Amino acid sequence: MGKKVKIPTLPLYYSVGQFFEDARQATRDILDNGRVPVVAGGTGLYLRWFIYGKPDVPKASPDIASEAYSELAELQKNEDWDEAVKLVVKAGDPKAQFLAANDWYRLRRSLEIIKASGSPPSAFQVPFDSFKEELGTSLTEDSQNVHSSLDVSEEVKPQDLDYEFICFFLSSPRLDLYRSIDYRCDMLSETDGILSEAKWLLDTGLLPNSNSATRAIGYRQAMEYLLKCREQGGRSSAGEFYAFLSEFQKASRNFAKRQMTWFRNEHIYHWLDASKPLEKVLNFIYNAYHDQTGTLVVPESLRMKKVTSNERENLQLKTYRPKNRHFVSRNDCSDILDWIRSQGEVVNSVV
Known part of the structure; x- marks a missing residue:
């Protein structure tokens, strides 16, 4: 059975340093109860600090x-x-x-x-940099390790760190990943999705790109779009909506690409192909945890390639264009435009 960890209400600004303290405390609590902590997420910097530690920056009085x-x-x-x-x-x-x-x-x-x-x-030196210097490992994108045919994480030994970490990076082939991202953005762009949440942020007085929440992918684009609609008296054309959706999708795909570049340079992670059967992936992770040999090798059938070497796939990525499931024609966004118009009328009546 798992154990729920109570997370306190987060402040408006939640830093990576605060995350480190909270996450490490939660880790200690779970271990003290005889459980195994499982950390899942995709923010590279937060995970890096969690694994390697945080810099010894003085706390302000x-x-x-x-x-x-x-x-x-x-x-x-x-x-x-x-x-x-x-x-x-x-x-x-x-x-x-x-x-x-x-x-x-x-x-x-x-x-x-x-x-x-x-x-x-x-x-102030970041602990991760100390590990990198000690190991003499270059974590640049063109590192020869990126092109290694094996997936054996020997660069960081468990005894070098505070805990014995077993790290996995799960992803799908880029084309499949991009399609999934675009479909999700398409789905989230309904009025009861990211647009209503962006409206709430604007109503609280926040502006796009003014704090962590309003800089987040999707929220920033949605807030900018709704702000423009408000400046136009609550009006939007279908073209403007589709321009917002396209920017939302593009920003999300670019973020995924940056994430892959980041984790490609983090040699502690074993890359797994998440498009494979879920049971097979989970069984491998389970067995990896119980492995006693100290050397973990991902089988070819589960290994996710770190770089795209197929010319055809590279060409498909260069010419990729999103295909929506829900918002396809101009008429498909009529409900969105009506909602924006009604919100503009509410704002005007309040003013």
Whole structure:
């Protein structure tokens, strides 16, 4: 039987550092109860910190946190992101200029670290980098390990880490994956899906790309689309809706591609073909956990290729075009356009 882990209500800004503390505590609780923790997810940075540890960045005192907040508060209120970045760069963090626009949490955190330590966040080494240096492993995309015909994770020994991790990356062939992503975006774009959630975010006063939630793929595109509709008095054409859906699908596919690149360079993961029968995949993972040899090799029948070497498949990927199941013709989005019009009328009546 599994054990449920109670997760507290998350704050508006939930950092990778907070995730590390919560996830590691949950891991200890599960192990103390004689269970085996199973961590599932796709955010590479969060998983990297969970496995290798977090950098020893000083925690800001309440006074320093308050001081950093005060210095940026007026600029944030006026939505003057560029001036805020200049302030933090001048304080000592030149890399602040590369932060995503309106990521006020990370900008403020950078200023806190500078005030607490006199150094920018980049001055503190990430544990993962230490492992990489010790092993002499190059984790660039063109690493020769990427093209290895074997899938044996020997780069990181279990005794080097806090726990004995067994890591798997499950994916499908790229074309199948892209089709699944497009179909899911198609399904989520109903009025009771991501559009209604994006409307709720706008109604709370948030703007696209202003925090973690509004930067998320799908939400940002939906919020931008609805914001444009509101500026047009609650009107949208079918072409504008399909442009939103296309951007949503494209951003999702690009994210999947980046994820594959990220995990391709994480040699602790064994790649499994998720398009194979589920029972076969689960049995392999189960047996891998109970394996005592210390060397795990994924059989050819389950192994997922890390790179596409088939010329035909490469050509298909280059010429790929999404095919929707639900939203196909202009008339298919008439309910969406009516809903947007009704929401515009509500907004106007409130104003």
